[in-house]
Amino acid sequence: MLLLVPCDPVDPRRPDEHFAAEARAAREAGAAVALVDHDALARGDAAEGVRRVRRAALEDDDAADAVYRGWMLRTEHYDGLAEALTARGVRLRTSAEQYRRAHELPGWLDALAPVTPLTRWTTGSDLDDVVAAGAALGAGPAVLRDWTKSLKHSWDEAAFVPDAADAAAVRKVASRFLQLRGDDLAGGLVLRRFERFTGPETRTWWTTGPGGTRCALLTPHPDDDGEVHGEVDPDLSAVEPLVRGLALPFVSVDVVLRDDGAWRVVELGDGQVSDRPRSTDAVALVAALLAAAPRP
Structure with missing residues (x-):
């Protein structure tokens, strides 16, 4: 197994401190470790992001089996990571399609519908769409988020909706959520039944x-x-x-x-x-x- 961790932004020859213990544990267990540049990956420069990953032969399964342990990546940036690693003969254990699904x-x-709160979601940030999602969810409290993240630390203003069927309440919370998430909005808006x-x-x-x-x-x-x-x-x-x-x-x-x-x-x-x-x-x-x- 090859463990990929982000490099330290100040000293790119060292692992980011947040993941240094995992890198050390992997090396001590006999696994290889390589550093990737998360900042480069996050701006869409995957080739630069994997520059420090050594090339491997695709037929060498041990070298090809890579696991990333790092900061969150948008799905399109993970796609780029997977493609850039493939070009270097390294195959991620989790494919781009599998990453998107998870x-x-x-x-x-x-x-997981039987074991998770009832949910309705939209594609994009149109407020009319999220109001319609609230109507489909039905009367009762709900929690708003996007496809990858909630803002539970801004619970009252950008997460909790007292009544999903109340169009004005949904618009108010969704508008604030969109304001706080800005360009980081992922996919669309989601309303989940509050339990x-x-x-x-x-x-x-x-x-x-x-x-x-x-x-x-x-x-x-x-x-x-x-x-x-x-x-x-x-x-x-x-x-x-x-x-x-x-x-x-x-x-x-x-x-x-x-x-x-x-x-x-x-x-x-x-x-x-x-x-x-x-x-x-x-x-x-x-x-x-x-x-x-x-x-x-």
Whole structure:
């Protein structure tokens, strides 16, 4: 396995400090590590972004199996990363199409519909479309976001909609969301039925390897990291077959207990760009990735 991590913006010969522990754990486990330039990737210059990745022979499976662990990339920029690496003889374990399915809500929503809040979404930022989505969702509170991100830290002004059927309320919250997200808007707007949750979210990490898809690691959600909540042991019996059906190489699935006792999926994301809580040893995450590596 080849682990790709962002370089330090100040010293491009070193890993970004946020991912340095994972790079160190990978090297200590015998995996190769290469640095990519996230800033170059994010501006669409994929060739520059992968300049430090050595060329490999495509027939060399060990060299070709690459996993990115870094900052979030828009789907079009991940497409560029995949193409630029292919030109260097390196193949990402997660294809561009698989990244899109995991990273953008419409890619995974239908598969997880039984275990996640009722959702309606739009393509683009037209406010009439999001008002129509609210009407389709029906009366009751909802949470607004885009295809990849919410603004829960601006809950009252740009996330929570008291009534999805109230066109004026939807317009107000959606307008503020669009103002705050600006050019970072991903895909379109999303309205999800508000559900009452109890306790903290748990981040579950899933890998697909020679033995199939499995939950390889349980961690706190990064937003809750460091808080004392006691042991959380989510019941994944309803979630597991649905995640397995997606057969995605590496994803994170955030789950939380609803007030009626049901475990619900809040978010699915591509594991390559999902944050690891600082309380979780990098060795554990790297070990999960190594265990899922294709066998020669």
